[in-house]
Amino acid sequence: MNIVVTVKQxxxxxxxxxxxxxxxxxxxxxxxxxxxxxxGVEAGLQLAQAHGGEVTVVSMGPPSAMEAVRKALxxxxxxxxxxxxxxxxxxxxxxxxxxxxxxxxxxxxxxxISGVExxxxxxxxxxxxxxxxxxxxxxxxxxxxxVKDGTVHINRQTEKGYDVVECPLPAVVTVxxxxxxxxxxxxxxxxxxxxxxxxxxxxxxxxxNLEGPASQSVxxxxxxxxxxxxxxxxxxxxGAQKIADFLTQAKVI
Amino acid sequence: MATIxxxxxxxxxxxxxxxxxxxxxxxxxxxxxxxxxxxxxxxxAATTLGEHGAKKVYLxxxxxxxxxxxxxxxxxxxxxxxxxxxxxxVFGMDYDSRDIAARVAASxxxxxxxxxxxxxxxxxxxxxxxxxxxxxxxALSGPNPKIVITRPKSFDPSAVGGTAETEQVSVEIPDxxxxxxxxxxxxxxxxxxxxxxxxxxxxxxxxxxxxxxFDLLEKISKTIPNxxxxxxxxxxxxxxxxxxxxxxxxxxxxxxDVYIAAGISGASQHQVGMKESKRIxxxxxxxxxxxxxxxxxxxVGDTMKVLPALIEELQKRKGG
Numbered sequence: 001m002n003i004v005v006t007v008k009q010x011x012x013x014x015x016x017x018x019x020x021x022x023x024x025x026x027x028x029x030x031x032x033x034x035x036x037x038x039x040g041v042e043a044g045l046q047l048a049q050a051h052g053g054e055v056t057v058v059s060m061g062p063p064s065a066m067e068a069v070r071k072a073l074x075x076x077x078x079x080x081x082x083x084x085x086x087x088x089x090x091x092x093x094x095x096x097x098x099x100x101x102x103x104x105x106x107x108x109x110x111x112x113i114s115g116v117e118x119x120x121x122x123x124x125x126x127x128x129x130x131x132x133x134x135x136x137x138x139x140x141x142x143x144x145x146x147v148k149d150g151t152v153h154i155n156r157q158t159e160k161g162y163d164v165v166e167c168p169l170p171a172v173v174t175v176x177x178x179x180x181x182x183x184x185x186x187x188x189x190x191x192x193x194x195x196x197x198x199x200x201x202x203x204x205x206x207x208x209n210l211e212g213p214a215s216q217s218v219x220x221x222x223x224x225x226x227x228x229x230x231x232x233x234x235x236x237x238x239g240a241q242k243i244a245d246f247l248t249q250a251k252v253i
Numbered sequence: 254m255a256t257i258x259x260x261x262x263x264x265x266x267x268x269x270x271x272x273x274x275x276x277x278x279x280x281x282x283x284x285x286x287x288x289x290x291x292x293x294x295x296x297x298a299a300t301t302l303g304e305h306g307a308k309k310v311y312l313x314x315x316x317x318x319x320x321x322x323x324x325x326x327x328x329x330x331x332x333x334x335x336x337x338x339x340x341x342x343v344f345g346m347d348y349d350s351r352d353i354a355a356r357v358a359a360s361x362x363x364x365x366x367x368x369x370x371x372x373x374x375x376x377x378x379x380x381x382x383x384x385x386x387x388x389x390x391x392a393l394s395g396p397n398p399k400i401v402i403t404r405p406k407s408f409d410p411s412a413v414g415g416t417a418e419t420e421q422v423s424v425e426i427p428d429x430x431x432x433x434x435x436x437x438x439x440x441x442x443x444x445x446x447x448x449x450x451x452x453x454x455x456x457x458x459x460x461x462x463x464x465x466x467f468d469l470l471e472k473i474s475k476t477i478p479n480x481x482x483x484x485x486x487x488x489x490x491x492x493x494x495x496x497x498x499x500x501x502x503x504x505x506x507x508x509x510d511v512y513i514a515a516g517i518s519g520a521s522q523h524q525v526g527m528k529e530s531k532r533i534x535x536x537x538x539x540x541x542x543x544x545x546x547x548x549x550x551x552x553v554g555d556t557m558k559v560l561p562a563l564i565e566e567l568q569k570r571k572g573g
Contacts, residue, residue, distance in 0.1 A: 017383055093365050094358060122502055123367030125402070128323075128355030137324060137432035140352050143496075156322070157496065158348055161441035165322055167433040177490050177503075216364050219390040224381060227528060227547045232540070235554025240562035243513070243534055244570060246550050250511050250532055252453050253477055253567065 001053035001147070001169075003044040004109045005077065006100055006127070007037040009061050009068035010120040017120075022218035023090060024120065026062075033068040036115030038075070038182035039175045043145050044113050045076045046180065051147060053110070054078035058103050060088060060096055066198065074185035074193035081107055085203045092216045093121075097129030102208040103201065105134060111152070112172040116141055131172035139167040140174045255284030255375035258339040258398065259307065260330065260354070262347050263290050265319075267297025271449070272345020274305050274410035276403055279372050280343055281306035281413070289333065289342075291326045291422065292318035303417030305410060311337075313422040317431065323349055324430040327356035332424045334361065334398050340375040341399045351402060358400040364393050365400040370407050375399065384521025385528055405449070405506040406529070441495060446481045448498065454509045454527070456483035456500055460516015460537060460556045464493035469560040470515065476567040483507065485523050501526035516556040519544025536560070 011017060011029040018025040044055040055077040059069050062084060069080040081103050088099065104112055112134075117124030131138035142154035143162055150169050155162045157176055185193070203210065233242065247253045257280040261273035273288065280286035288307040290298045295312040302310050311333055317325045330353060334342065342357065344350040346368075358365040371379035376393045378401050393399040448454060455470045455477075467482065474480045483500040484493070500507055502522040512530035517523060519535070519542055527533070528547055535548035536556050545551040552559055 019387070093355075093367070094362070097359060117503070121367075123365065123402075124351055125355035125358065125365050125367060128352050129359040129365075132327075132356040132359035135429070138322075138352065139433050140322070141348055155439075156348070156435075158438075161439040161497070163322075163435050163439070164437035165433055165435055171433075176496075177486075178492070178496075215394050216366060217392050217394070219377065219392045221390075222388045224386055224388050226386075229546045230549035230551070232545050232548070232551035232553060235536075235552050235559055237562075239536070239552040239554050239559045240566045242550065242552065243536075243559075243563055244566045246532075246534060247453075247477070247511060247567075248570070252480075252511050253570065 001047065001051050001110045002108050003048055003053060003055045004104050004107055004112045005037070005040045005044040005055055005057050005072065006112065006114045006130070007041065007057050007059045007068055007072050008034045008118050009059065009065035010034045010118060013119050019221065022221065031064055031067060033071040034115060034119050036117065036119050036177060037072070039177055039179050040113045040115050041072045041075050041077060042180045042182040043175050045183070047111070047145075047147055056081065056107050058100060058107060059083070060099050060103075069198055070193045071185065073196045073198070074189040075183055076189060079196055080198035081201065082198060083201045083203075083206060087203055093123050093125050094129060095210060097126045097133060098208055098210060099203070099206065100126065101130045101133035102206045104130065106206065110169050111147070114172065114174050116174045116176050127172055127174045134172070136170045136172060137167045138172040138174070139165050142173055142175045142179055145173060145175060145179060255340040257283050257286055257375065258334070258342040259286060259288045260342055260344045260350060261288045261290040261298060261302055262345070262349055263292065263294045263298035265293045267294040267301070269298045269301045270345060270347055271410065272347055272350070272403070272405060273302070275406065275408040276343045276345060277302065277305040277307055278410050279408045283372060283374065284340070287311070287339065288417070289330055289422070291329060292316065299417055299419050303415050304412045306413045306415060307417045308415070310417040310419050311422050312419055317426055320435060321431045322433040322435055323352035323356060324433060325426040327353045327360070328426055328430045329422055329424040331357045331360045333422060339398045341397070341401060343372065344400070344402045346402055346405060354400050354402050361398070362396050363398060363400050364395050365402065366391055366393055367402045369401045369403045372401055372403070381525070384524040406508050441497065446479055448481045448483055448500070448505050449507055451479055451481035451507070452510045453477045453480035453513070454483050454500070454507050454530070455480060455513040455515065456485065456517060456527070457488065457515045458485040458517035459487050461488070462557060466557065467494055469564065472564045473560070473567060476564070476571050485517055514544050514548070515560060517544055518542045519547065
């Protein structure tokens with residue numbers, strides 16, 4: 001089974017984000033593999049182990065995103081693809097999906113696995129767009145994932161609980177945090193990752209058509225009204241009373 | 254005048270998702286509001302949608318829209334949009350809606366704006382970043398309809414008492430769109446007050462130290478009418494409590510009268526889901542915790558001491 005996992009490099013989520021003009025500042029901020037994508041890589045590795053086949057990681061980003069690809073390779077993915085092109089800076093979700101879909105098509109796939117959403121953008125639509133562009137079905141928001149006889153079986157997160165959803169391959173699956181326990185790269189894995197093949201493609205190499213004016217542009221950035229901090233007190237045994245008084249004043253008890 | 258469509262999810266008994274009613278309140282400010290509702294219950298839902306300002310409702314009660322996830326609805330919606338040319342389609346962040354919005358956008362070559370907190374016009378929407386500290390206006394260009402996905406509770410729903418003209422949707426769904434089959438449904442929501450509807454939300458984070466200590470929050474909730482217990486992503490991911498309790502970017506958005514954050518530092522991802530609460534109380538041992546910057550009452554102390562004392566205090570007041 002050819003499994004493709006999409007990965008993204010994001011600015012370290014533990015560092016307070018800053019703006020550089022209208023865009024998220026990436027310079028000087030360490031890039032990491034999106035923690036949400038680690039669940040995708042792990043899911044791919046487990047399926048490849050159980051059913052045979054290998055995992056290819058596909059990413060779009062600046063050349064520095066190679067580190068995120070290598071991280072996925074060090075976890076055990078067999079090879080990587082990084083699409084880098086200056087023309088892609090500030091790409092919206094649809095452009096990103098077009099590029100990734102073309103890279104996935106070119107790599108060959110039975111199953112595409114993605115995180116539900118990136119930890120920096122949170123739009124959460126790119127995987128479904130990839131499915132539409134590849135003209136394959138999708139099984140999204142998976143809390144569990146199994147493949148049997150060419151069919152994907154998932155428990156799909158819903159507002160009220162979960163649905164059991166089945167979908168034939170080839171397909172796109174998105175996995176939630178908690179679908180598995182992502183492995184840490186071993187020392188051996190880290191050493192081997194450096195030798196694993198990674199293709200680097202530009203828009204031209206992919207031959208993807210990005211014509212079409214659909215886009216988004218930032219029209220202005222303003223500070224949101226600040227919510228002022230109120231009273232902050234050390235608990236000296238009266239904290240509980242203060243809270244109860246506050247609840248009484250708010251007329252909720 | 255712009256035509257704004259609202260995609261409405263509904264249940265089999267015709268109950269309309271709150272996101273759709275919220276979005277209709279905005280859509281009717283922007284132009285002619287119309288709604289699309291697909292699947293069993295749609296005919297009944299049309300009444301509610303009309304009352305909330307939809308002038309026209311495109312509907313189908315066909316179970317193909319619920320038997321198969323997202324794709325039949327996305328296909329029908331795309332075809333309908335080609336035919337009727339709305340300027341914008343607005344979706345909630347519900348799971349099916351997100352899937353449908355994405356597929357419609359890809360099919361139609363439309364840009365998608367996610368996480369919108371306001372819509373300023375048929376080609377302009379607003380979002381908040383960095384835990385809601387910055388507001389960004391975004392201009393949307395390219396083919397109509399523009400696709401916007403709004404965050405929950407961005408608008409206040411209100412019935413204006415109209416009746417919608419209805420039109421049956423008769424798009425033939427190709428077999429290729431009927432592949433992801435929903436074979437079972439499971440409900441695991443706790444009984445009692447829903448988190449999104451509670452007047453008081455008591456949430457716990459890592460500061461509760463272990464899963465069993467969520468019992469303390471349940472006990473507090475029992476003493477406060479119309480209250481519910483929430484949690485941070487960290488403790489949900491750690492498997493302490495079910496995902497249904499998660500408040501924040503990837504969980505629920507709540508706006509209660511009072512939000513009590515117990516042992517929660519207040520990461521921006523959590524704040525996005527609760528900072529619009531009317532009043533916020535925080536208990537945390539770290540005086541530098543970001544949660545104190547947005548709280549009306551902050552107690553710097555040991556959460557595991559304050560909570561038992563609070564249970565005692567509330568029980569005493571309730572009894573007296």
